[in-house]
Amino acid sequence: MADEHFATCNWSPSDGYDAHTPYGTVPMFGEGGHRAVELMLLSAAACLNFFLVEYAQARELDVAHLGVECVGEVVPGPTRVAEIETRVRVVGNLEDKEVEKMVAMCERACKVMNTLKQSPESRVKISLARAEAAPGA
Numbered sequence: 255m256a257d258e259h260f261a262t263c264n265w266s267p268s269d270g271y272d273a274h275t276p277y278g279t280v281p282m283f284g285e286g287g288h289r290a291v292e293l294m295l296l297s298a299a300a301c302l303n304f305f306l307v308e309y310a311q312a313r314e315l316d317v318a319h320l321g322v323e324c325v326g327e328v329v330p331g332p333t334r335v336a337e338i339e340t341r342v343r344v345v346g347n348l349e350d351k352e353v354e355k356m357v358a359m360c361e362r363a364c365k366v367m368n369t370l371k372q373s374p375e376s377r378v379k380i381s382l383a384r385a386e387a388a389p390g391a
Contacts, residue, residue, distance in 0.1 A: 263282060270284060294335070301365060305363045320344055323343075
């Protein structure tokens with residue numbers, strides 16, 4: 255069986271947005287909440303950053319900082335992120351070739367990057383539950 259991951263987002267007039275992953279609640283929209291596109295970009299940046307850290311630590315590389323920034327260009331028709339530029343910042347005493355090798359290997363290991371590059375099959379399943387009428391209505 256394939257490795258499955260999930261996230262949920264619900265909304266109701268009384269509670270507003272309620273978003274969760276298996277690791278906890280994620281504030282969404284409104285004041286102080288995240289936006290969906292930024293979370294998608296953060297997922298890519300975090301995934302690649304995780305593998306970069308693992309790579310550097312496993313090889314005991316002289317690295318003081320590893321940063322990943324993903325910048326998405328939004329276009330209309332249909333509205334979507336049409337292009338993502340990933341910027342990797344490495345601070346340390348490494349040769350250019352070692353950094354290039356590290357980034358290439360980590361990019362191949364990153365599920366999120368691979369998913370964005372390979373357009374996954376996507377389908378929407380609908381479940382409709384009728385609200386009960388209020389008493390006396």
